[in-house]
Every structure is written in structure tokens, then in C-alpha cells.
Amino acid sequence: MAQDKIMEVRAIENGTVVDHIPADCLFKIIKILQLDKETHRITFGTNLESKRMGTKAIIKINDRYCQQEEINRIAIVAPMAVVNIIKDYKVTEKLKVVVPDQIEGFVRCANPKCITNNEPMQTAFKVIKGNDGEIALKCRYCEKITHQDQIEILK
């Protein structure tokens, strides 16, 4: 069963596979990992069948090994994602995404009157983890909350 799904997106020899991405978050994750600037071969699939999630997306990046810190950024939009490091077609490492306590620089503050939306500067947030698994971001500057459904990834 699992084998069938993997074959929907071609296997890679070496690199990183990001699996169990909610289908509607694929493009946000592409932005977070800056895959639009990546020169290695990338394949991805979305609206794939998933027993656990209904539909899901998957990304396979050839010849790039993502670091834990990079992966934790994904948690902001896809806390249930799983990351596999592949070497010689085999999974050599399974990394769980961990929701970080703070994030800097890649999410826009939802408050249009925030200084970060009006000056050339980095954004910064404290991550607030709700009991229901929802994530909210509290801006270091304007102190306003950006809710999970308002999260916009900066270029």
C-alpha cells in the first residue's frame, strides 16, 4: 500500500522527502524551503490519497539534505509533516518536525499597521501553541496575533 503511494511520485536516489503535507499547504512549504530558488531536481505531487489525512502532498528534493532547523520552519503550516533523508534509495533518517518557540524572517505579520510591514526589516514572532494543536504567532513588534489561517509566507 505504502509502496503504491511512493510510486505516484518517482523515488529518489539521494536527498530529502517531505511527506504528509496537507494538500493545501504545498505551495507554502515550497516558499518556506525556498524551493523556487533550488537548482537540484525537485518532484512533487499533491492531492494524493492518504489514509490518515484524506489527501496529502509530497515533495522530493534530489541531492539536498535538509537540516532540522529548516524543517522546523515547516511546522508553522504543517506540524504533522514527516521528513525522510534518503541515501541510495533507502531511508537513513526520519526527522520529525518540531514546532519552534520563535521564528524569524519568513512570515508576514497580519497587522497592516505593524512596523514590519512598513520598513525594510525582518519579522519576528513568538510561537503560541494552543491546546487544540493550533499555532498562533505573536509579533515581537506590534504584539498582535497572526492566526494559523492568516499565515502568509514572505519571499
Next chain:
Amino acid sequence: MGKKNLISITDFTKEEIIRITELAADFEQNPNQPLLKGKVVASLFFEPSTRTRLSFESAINRLGARVIGFSDTSNTSVTKGETFHDTIMTISNYCDMIVMRHSLEGAPRYASEISKVPVVNAGDGANQHPSQTLLDLYSIKKTQGTLNGINIMMIGDLKYGRTVHSLLQALSHFETHFTFVAPPELEMPQEYKLFLQEKGLNFVEKREIDDAINEADIVYMTRVQRERFTDPMEYERVKNAYILRNSMLKDTKPNMRILHPLPRVNEIAADVDSNPKAYYFNQTENGVYTRMAIISYLLGVKK
């Protein structure tokens, strides 16, 4: 000691809040203490304000320091397109402290990361106005003799009013009992009610000013603004429910005092002004002593 800023009321601990009220009382006894002779304080009002700016500048002068700065940005290099970063970087070389107001929320926090000298937030949009909160606390302590266990009734716009939010955060250190009186459109946001619940503090919500006012030690009035309503009919319907009149005060406690961050429009009827329980104009005088306390504490000349 590293430089200390005052950007948000949550930057100060309970002990520091108490200390500021003690220092303010000391400055009220001796208003002219030239502790900052030879110092220069920059007063940067990127957004115009009369009351807050003059109150800060009066405090700076009474401490013997000199003031440089601007009261609006029309004659500054901001109009030439200079970034906020560069403006602050430059001005922090000219002075020993920056007091600033800005319409953009978070600008003072960002300034405190750039500046070599302490930064005091004199109001950033709808976010924070900590010196107002501290002067409110000083006014409460002065009129009630304590900050502990106060029964406070907050009336009017509890949704957008930054002063009520900061005051609520600060009072949460002192076992305060809160009563909120607001229309549904302008009620206290959920996040602040949760904050009180987490701290184990009691609050009651009401739609009208009723007999509960007779239990209050402090009545904190705010302005209900027409532009906050999506439905103008709704504004017309509720606007009179949040006006405080002298006739409502006859059974209130003798120690009760009415506070208002000002400017007032019509939410306190003029017949209240002559009532000895009206305290909002004395409150502005307390602002000068409180700001003397904040400035001298942050610059380390008072501990």
C-alpha cells in the same frame, strides 16, 4: 547594567511597577530635582500629540535635562524618504534617551533594538502606551492608598481601547476585581478574558451602568467612538448607555474616583466635573510625576 527600555507595560515586573509609583510620589513632594543636569533627551513625535508630549517634556525639564526633537515629521528627513532605522541610528548618537510616539505599531520596540540609548514608548498606534498605564496606577494608588484588591469598573470601548488593555495587564498583579461595561461590538476581547482566567482573577461583564457602580473603587471611562460601529443605527441605540452622569453617583462609595485617559468628548456629562469624585484632571498632573519617575529610573539615577 545594560540599557533598559519601557516599550510595553509587560516590560516591567510587579516590583518595578510599585517602585515607579513610589518614585512618582517622591517627585510629587519635590517636583524640581535636577538629577539629569547636562543630559539630553530626544522627544520624537512621528505622530502629533499635545498632552503626552508636553507632559514628557515638562518631566524632562523638571529633571534638569534638555529636550531636542520634533512634534511632527514635516520638517524632518523622514519626508526625504529616510528609513526609520537610519533616523533612530543617527538620533541615538545625539542624546541620552529617546522618548517616541509613532502611528505604526511596534516602531518603538524596533527603535529599542537599533538605539544605543534607552527608548520610552509614548504610544504606538493601537498597541501600547505604558506611561499612561503607570500614571493610571499612580492615580489609583494615590486615591485608594493601595493597589491591592481594587474593585474597578471599566466602561465604554473595551475592544479597541489600548489603555484598558494595558491597565488590565498591570492590575492583574494586584488581585483586582474587574467589571466590564460595554456593548457587544466593543466588549473586552477574548484573549484578555482568558488572561484573567489563567491568573485566577474574577471579572463580571455588563451591558449597562447599573448598581454595580456602587461597589466600585475606581470607574475607568473610555470613549465610545462612532467609527467603531459597522451599523450606525446600533451606535445611535447604544451611545447614551455609556454616558456617566452625576445622578448615577449618589450611592457610590466615598473613596470612589473616576478616571479617564482623556480627551473626553461627551462620555462624562459636564455635571460630573464638579463632583469631588471626578479625578480625570488631577490624573493629568500625576502624569508629569510618573514620567519623571520613569525617566530617572531608566537612566539609573533613581533605583
